[in-house]
Amino acid sequence: MRIRRCAVLFLEPREQTEFDLTVLLGGGDGLRRDRRWLALAPHLGTEVEVDASERELLGDLSPGQWIDAASIDNRTAVERLLTEGLLVSDDPAHAVMRARDEALRGTYWHPLAATLHAFTRWSGVNTVQNSKDSGTETAVQMRQVLGAPPVEAARRADASTLKPLPRIAPTAFDDLLARRATCRNFDPSRKVPYELFAQLLQRVFAAQAEVRVSDDLVFLKKNVPSGGGLHPMECYLIVQHVEGVEPGLYHYQAHEHALEPLAGPDKPLREFVMDMVAQQHWFADAHVVVLLAPRFDRTFWKYRHHAKGYRVVALEGGHLSQTLYLSATEAGLGAFITGAINEVELEQAFGLDPIHQGALAICGFGWRGQVMETAELDPAGAVWVAAAAPEN
Template identity: 35%
Template sequence: MQVRRRNPCLLEVDDALVPDLSALLRGQARLDSEVVCSLLCPISGNRLPLSAVEARVIAGISALQWHALDDVSAMHGVSPDAIASMAERGLLCSDADDDDSTRLREAEAQLASMGWHPHAAVYHALSRWHAVEGDEGARDHGDPAHLERLRSHAAIHGELPPHFHVRDDAVDHIRLPLEPLDDSFARVLRTRRTTRHFRSDVSLPLADFNRVLYGTFGAIGTEILAPQMVAIKRTSASGGGLHPIEAYPLAIDVEGLAPGLYHYEAKRHALALLEPMTREQARDLAATLTIGQTYFAEAHALAFHVARLDRHHWKYRRHPKAYKAVLLDSGHLSQTFYLLAAERGLGAFYTAAINDADVSDRLRLDPLREIVIGANGLGVPDPSRTSLQLNPEPYNPANADALAP
């Protein structure tokens, strides 16, 4: 067997709380801390614990060439069985032909060929969620309960920083002319808001769903840059003009559209049905994929944002800003989605609190090539309920001096 260092290979040194055994023997319950070291795996998203000796072995071999197991053993004074164990646990790569070793080598090769930045790959893998279920849907959302949660949070973490930030080191202040936002476009901007209450007694008109889907994710222009290299134009900006994000709608209650998971094909402005289901199944799936946020499952449709990194990273290979640019693309699309919803008098939301690993599995995606970022939701709002959303009073900067800081 031959082994090499993982590539990429990021180690984390941290403190872990452990029971103080000596205190426990004296009948006392007390925690102590110990230093722990882990390898952060960009493939599985797991923290793989390792000892100081194993960290020394990892730091002493190359990721670019193979080393005979016996040579590594002799070099570091560690038994061959211990080196083999490190390979079995994923701390080292090996050239063994078993399934786990083969998958690890192939996955690392795919990361390299696609141009993932190593830090971004580790962050992405460790921040993916599977089967997470929060209490947002089940907890009390009344004003007293919400106020108590805010007070408890402030008691632990301190007061919330001021809503209006002012620089004390400014050398001057220049008041700008205040023009009222009262034209037709401004009214759409004022109407734009996050909605968490939707009507269950009506369906979302297909024409409205069609308008928001096409206006957000549709192609409104193309340009041939070179043979087999075509740029598309959407109504939102995109890093490098690449537009790598695909929309995967989950239709729940859309007029004339069967419930289920779809892929929006921008080339034909068409929906490709991937998984049909009943309305109840679609609503349950929406709640599960949004970590139990049942109010988001009240929406009439969701659209999951899935980035094709093979397209994006083709240009921005191992670029330290590439992952950030992809996330910003999703934000641009989300705000266009909001505006189109507001134009039609519809409610919209965006959430990144999703079980992205489960969405990926359900859509049968390649998790290194296609990543799930977040989800927009759309529906007919229920104005009779407002407890789950902000209800701000109008604000005018002309009156700022009369307000408390």
């Protein structure tokens, strides 16, 4: 059997601090500090604690050169690291871990980007409960618990040196921008018309044209910029309240401007949305929820092991969400985006492999409610009358 180290691996020395009365009684500061070494391998997506001998073995082995496992004296360490997937072998018994490692190699991730992506994914997180537990539910509470934040707008020079610019009379586009505010109050009793639903998808996510370089190299033109013109972003929909569309899960085909029905969740749709947005109940009644799921392999086909590859993918999520905000606002709808999502459950529900294609963010749109039950940030009062906003 031949072995080698997995393609990407970082080792983190982590310290965990806990109160210990015996340390205090012994004349110390009352804190017990335990140090551990954790192996972070993005093809696994889970931390693996290693001991000193395993850590040294991982440092000695090459990620590219195969060697005979029999040449390693520490057989116990080899067997455990093979089981965990930190080492890979050509033995059929370890085929699953080897396939995961080879998938990461073949997708051309930058090592740091791959690790960031793999270890910032959530599963089963409840952000609302976390805010309650930390006492940071409202802006006032955040100030009390966290202290003062950095200043709202940085100034690099004395006010006397500033050169004032003229304020230009607002146009209809300025009015549209003023009404662009994150919606946290949706009206599920009112359905989005079918044609309006189609129009928003067409404006924001659809391919507007194509450039065919060869049979297997095609560039799409969309209404947002994309790194290398590659447009890796796929959109998966959770439709709840749209005329003429059965509630459920869909894949949006950007080239054909069509919906591909997918198998639904094993729970009520609203409950599913709640779980996916980490219990942010203010988004649970959105008429259309959109998962932005980039195909990393398409972007990294050009930007192989590139330090900026992951960044341009993330930027594209921002471009799409702002286009959605403006399109929805122009249509009289509300929109939102959130990065507080449970990626692991989303990947499972939509059948995504996070090495090739992962969950990046969730956005959505729908009719805004008539009453602001959850606070929305609208300081100019362009959407809500300022006096009607609830107190924090």
